[in-house]
Amino acid sequence: MAQNTEVVVIGGGYAGVMAANRLTQREDVTVTLINPRPVFVHRIRLHQVVGGSQDVVADYRELLAKGVRLVVDTAARIDAAERSVVLAAGGTVGYDYLIYAVGSGSADPRVPGAAEFAYPIASLEEAQRLWSVLDAAPATAAVTVVGAGALGIETAAELAEAGRTVTLVCGEVLGPYLHPRVRRSIAKRLGKLGVTVLEGPDARVTAVTRDAVRLSGGRELPSGVTVWTAGFSVPDLAVRSGLSTDGLGRLLTDETLTSVDDVRIVAAGDSAAPSDLPLRMSCQAAGPLGAHAADTVLSRIAGEQPASIDVGFFGLCVSLGRRAATVQLASKDDIANRFSIRGRLAVKIKESSYKGLLKHLADEARKPGSHTWPFKDDKRRQLLEAKRAKQPATAERAA
Structure with a gap:
């Protein structure tokens, strides 16, 4: 009788759940998912928690395949x-293969006072804490949102629509990923909601106090509640475990998502750095990378050579309150173009993305191996080829 292969997945987010479900294609594979919470967190809805929404978690029983522990x-x-994972509560879980899908969280703010007086929002607990603070604050309290990526824009819009006085401090530019034409459209919508948008070299945060935010131009903004959405980081589990990582702490892998240190460790999602050219952190990449990580493990179990990743993006969906949204479209090299979808159709697309992400996971649980992703990243392929072309020349000079 053939022996079962034990596969452990660390992280129960979009990438980890997709990987765990896809691994159940083989009956001789036992899958264990390790996650700090008993429920799945729908991270792209965390900005709605600050507006009082509690509909941001899902039952794992609805998302995980029955065979996943x-x-x-x-x-x-x-x-x-030892091929084992040491648990915080004690004990270990052994594995034959490990999928590292620990995700990402709030970046450690290096601005003086930010860690003490600003509220991050990248995890469920952080978002719930911020909601409690806002709920206790006077309705007239000024709110400052620092960081003008998608999370900052969505949080500012959510709070403004709820009647808060909001200032969005962008640093250099609103929505760095966005095309200028789309950026202007989003700025206009934020203005209609009453959000004050501060951009340019004088709009970088230099300090945060209990009741104010100081900017590089010398201005001081009164701020009853300061929300910090500037940047993301990854857990330091790989670093603490002695595995090779990039400068941010993402696990370094080859193009099959296999660790450069250990053929039995495979990464997926925000915490993976394939060829030191990581993909844009997003739920768009997480699902396909989770599926590919599972395929890599299944190929190795079958004694086959795993395929290289080929994952791209369609653009970016940004909600602007509950009644407006913008879908920024992108070219194959993941560069935002001048085209976007707005109005009711954009709202429907954004809402369908919330449901669609969970549906993809549930569908993979019912029919493992069914998930596909049509978008490819030509730009990353070109960067990878250029990097490989430089490597022989660098090696020759070193010799």
Whole structure:
């Protein structure tokens, strides 16, 4: 009788759940998912928590394949030599293969006072804490949102629509990913909601106090509640486990998503850095990368050579309150173009994306191996080819 292969997935987000479900294609594979929470967090809806929405979690029983064992705990360390995961609550979980899908969280703010007085929003607990603070604050309290990526824009719009006085501090530019034409459209919508948008070299935050935000231009903004959405980081589990990472702490892998240190460790999602050319952190990339990580493990179990990743993006969906949204379209090289979808259709697309992401996971649980992703990234392929072309020349000079 053939022996079962034990596969452990660390992280129960979009990438981890997709990988765990896809692994159940083989009956001789036992899958264990380790996650610190007993529920799935729909991260792209966290900005809605600050407006009072509680509909941002889902039951794992509705998303995970029946054969997947859920362990509610935090991975404290990976012992690659022993092929085991050390759990924070005690004990270990052994594996034959490991999928590293720990995701991302709030970046450590280096601005003086930000860690003490600003509220991040990249996790469920952080968003719930911010909601409690806002609920206790006077309705007239000035709110400052720092960071003008999608999360900052969506949070500012959500709070303004709820009647808050909001200033969005962008640093250099509103929505750096956006095409200028689309950026102007979003700025106009934010203006209609009453959001004050501050951009340019004088709009970088230099300090945060209990009741104010100081800017590089010397201006000081009164701020009863300061929300910090500037940047993301990844957990340091790989670093603490002695595995090779990039400068941000993402696990370094080859193009099959296999760790450069250990053929039995495969990464997916925001915490992966294939060829040191990581994909844009997003739920768009997380699902396909989770599927590919599972395919890599399944190929190795079957004694086959895993395929290289080929994952791209269609653009970016940004909600602007509950009644407006913008879908920024992009070219194959993931560069935003001048085309976008607005109005009721954009709202429907954004709402359908919320449901669609969960549906993709549930569908993979019912029919493992069914998930496909049509978008490819030509720009990344070109960067990879250019990087490989430089490597022989660098090696020759070193010799």
